[in-house]
Amino acid sequence: MATRLNITKTHKLYIKGAFPRSESGRSIVVNDAKGAVVAHVCRASRKDLREAVVAARGAQCGWSRRPAYNRGQILYRMAEMLEGKRTEFTEVIEAMAVKSVSRTGKKKTGKKKASLARTGNGGVKALSPLREVDASIDRLVAFAGWADKFSQVLGCNNAVNGPYYNFTVAEATGVTAVVTPDEPALLAMVSLIAPVVCSGGTVVAFASEREPMTACMFGEVCATSDVPAGVINILTGQRDELVPQIASHRDIDAIHAANLPKAQGQALRDGAPDSVKRVRVREIAASEWLDSDVCESPWWIEPFVEMKTIWHPSAT
Amino acid sequence: MSKVTIDRVMADRRAASFSARSIKTGSKGEGLKLVLSMVDLTTLEGQDTPEKVRSLCRKAMRPDSNDPSLPTAAAICVYPEFVAVAKAELGDSGVHVASVATGFPSGQYPLAVRLEDTKRAVEAGADEIDMVISRGLFLAGQRGRVFDEIAQIKEACGSAHLKVILETGELETYDNVRAASDLAIAAGADFVKTSTGKVAPAATMGVTLILLESVRDHFIKTGKHIGVKPAGGIRSAKVAVRYLVMVRETVGDDWLTPELFRFGASTLLNDVLMQLARLRTGQYMSRDDFSEA
Numbered sequence: 328m329a330t331r332l333n334i335t336k337t338h339k340l341y342i343k344g345a346f347p348r349s350e351s352g353r354s355i356v357v358n359d360a361k362g363a364v365v366a367h368v369c370r371a372s373r374k375d376l377r378e379a380v381v382a383a384r385g386a387q388c389g390w391s392r393r394p395a396y397n398r399g400q401i402l403y404r405m406a407e408m409l410e411g412k413r414t415e416f417t418e419v420i421e422a423m424a425v426k427s428v429s430r431t432g433k434k435k436t437g438k439k440k441a442s443l444a445r446t447g448n449g450g451v452k453a454l455s456p457l458r459e460v461d462a463s464i465d466r467l468v469a470f471a472g473w474a475d476k477f478s479q480v481l482g483c484n485n486a487v488n489g490p491y492y493n494f495t496v497a498e499a500t501g502v503t504a505v506v507t508p509d510e511p512a513l514l515a516m517v518s519l520i521a522p523v524v525c526s527g528g529t530v531v532a533f534a535s536e537r538e539p540m541t542a543c544m545f546g547e548v549c550a551t552s553d554v555p556a557g558v559i560n561i562l563t564g565q566r567d568e569l570v571p572q573i574a575s576h577r578d579i580d581a582i583h584a585a586n587l588p589k590a591q592g593q594a595l596r597d598g599a600p601d602s603v604k605r606v607r608v609r610e611i612a613a614s615e616w617l618d619s620d621v622c623e624s625p626w627w628i629e630p631f632v633e634m635k636t637i638w639h640p641s642a643t
Numbered sequence: 644m645s646k647v648t649i650d651r652v653m654a655d656r657r658a659a660s661f662s663a664r665s666i667k668t669g670s671k672g673e674g675l676k677l678v679l680s681m682v683d684l685t686t687l688e689g690q691d692t693p694e695k696v697r698s699l700c701r702k703a704m705r706p707d708s709n710d711p712s713l714p715t716a717a718a719i720c721v722y723p724e725f726v727a728v729a730k731a732e733l734g735d736s737g738v739h740v741a742s743v744a745t746g747f748p749s750g751q752y753p754l755a756v757r758l759e760d761t762k763r764a765v766e767a768g769a770d771e772i773d774m775v776i777s778r779g780l781f782l783a784g785q786r787g788r789v790f791d792e793i794a795q796i797k798e799a800c801g802s803a804h805l806k807v808i809l810e811t812g813e814l815e816t817y818d819n820v821r822a823a824s825d826l827a828i829a830a831g832a833d834f835v836k837t838s839t840g841k842v843a844p845a846a847t848m849g850v851t852l853i854l855l856e857s858v859r860d861h862f863i864k865t866g867k868h869i870g871v872k873p874a875g876g877i878r879s880a881k882v883a884v885r886y887l888v889m890v891r892e893t894v895g896d897d898w899l900t901p902e903l904f905r906f907g908a909s910t911l912l913n914d915v916l917m918q919l920a921r922l923r924t925g926q927y928m929s930r931d932d933f934s935e936a
Binding site for chain 2: 373376377380384533572575576577578602
């Protein structure tokens with residue numbers, strides 16, 4: 328019997344609902360610890376970033392005007408789709424796990440042991456690949472729930488002296504760039520994207536440089552979840568190359584990042600004042616990514632909304 | 644008049660070939676400034692107001708308040724009602740006032756009304772008249788009448804330049820586009836223009852190529868330069884630069900001037916400014932950095 332060739336997936340960018348290659352034609356190789364090639368992914372250029380921002384800007388108005396309930400439905404749908412791809416995601420993360428092990432200097436043999444100890448980020452034994460995927464799904468569900476509730480928490484009815492109501496309501500800031508740390512690649516990216524998207528913002532997400540494949544696959548999740556084209560855009564490549572571009576791009580309104588190397592976090596902050604960006608570079612301990620009290624708080628939404636105060640005559 | 648037929652497949656392929664050039668940095672900057680100087684900044688809406696027109700005039704005279712070195716737009720293109728307003732605002736800035744006339748956009752009015760429309764626009768101070776041909780007459784085969792109408796309107800224009808809008812989106816075939824262009828040129832057009840902007844498809848690279856070829860053949864025959872103006876649908880700086888490539892490779896350097904090539908556009912201007920600012924500052928800009936056009 329003839330041997331069947333494996334059909335491997337070509338990982339591409341996700342921009343405006345489509346999966347283009349980088350306009351630059353460049354790619355980078357993703358290796359595991361033993362130097363074996365795990366995948367090739369696109370190395371996005373600043374022009375890809377520009378296209379993604381144009382797409383996100385184009386989608387922003389329509390997305391923020393959707394009923395909050397509908398945005399919640401769509402986030403929940405993303406969770407459903409991710410659930411369906413649970414095995415695929417787990418396998419891809421496992422394939423990479425070998426590398427993280429080598430970084431900690433521990434020698435592990437056998438897939439199972441390795442997968443239990445992806446400890447590149449301070450030794451979290453709990454974060455097995457399956458655990459990471461499940462937590463990502465749960466995170467989407469959590470923010471699906473927040474979509475039509477966060478404004479009740481963040482907004483208020485202000486007491487004023489006169490026959491008026493005075494409301495403060497939250498509105499999406501606009502186009503937010505998400506910069507994902509090396510790991511946990513999938514969970515961190517989902518955790519950084521979901522709060523922005525649930526409140527009506529659009530996102531250009533830059534994937535983990537070490538494990539970019541799950542980000543590309545997350546594009547497939549978005550593409551099959553009724554997420555309108557342009558609301559979530561995903562780029563892979565070299566973070567060092569694009570961080571300065573993200574920082575200086577005047578049409579990016581906010582930046583949501585976590586656990587970046589010091590210089591990159593600083594570069595994002597330094598570039599922000601000139602274009603009046605809201606920047607939140609979080610420091611999240613490895614164990615906290617699984618902690619819903621930390622990562623599913625409405626205060627993760629708050630940096631990416633603007634407060635608008637409205638006066639309205641009252642009946643009396 | 645000899646009839647030229649167009650091979651649609653090859654015309655489209657040739658037009659598409661101009662999109663494959665890579666134009667970068669210095670050349671791109673110069674190209675974009677040239678585009679800027681060729682823009683007929685246009686507003687042709689029922690909801691136009693005098694202040695909207697004045698605001699557009701200011702934009703034409705100083706496209707980017709952060710960069711006074713940039714050229715002005717070529718002209719403001721408005722309805723006849725706003726010619727005087729635009730003229731007063733533009734003063735001696737060098738920016739022309741172009742007025743659509745002759746029953747824009749359909750042209751379905753008696754000739755006397757269309758001539759009167761033209762005369763009034765000229766009297767109000769229009770430097771250029773953008774007339775529409777009677778597509779109805781043209782498609783009905785009465786090309787002689789179309790010719791006569793253009794000739795009479797040319798006379799009514801006096802010293803004002805006449806641009807003849809063919810509305811290529813309604814002419815069905817490239818053969819018709821070429822015939823209408825040859826007819827307009829023979830009848831005295833100073834410019835041939837693709838579209839009103841009210842009909843889709845508006846300007847495409849294909850029809851603009853046909854007009855350029857018509858102009859080129861006229862130049863070879865008579866030595867006279869006729870201008871070309873694609874209008875409507877050109878929204879990005881990238882596409883505009885492709886048009887410049889097509890102009891240069893079809894009719895040559897002579898036409899790379901606002902005297903002989905124009906873009907009828909409104910949103911194009913800010914995209915050009917964004918790209919120029921990007922070249923100047925190294926940053927990608929936001930739409931919020933530019934005033935509305």
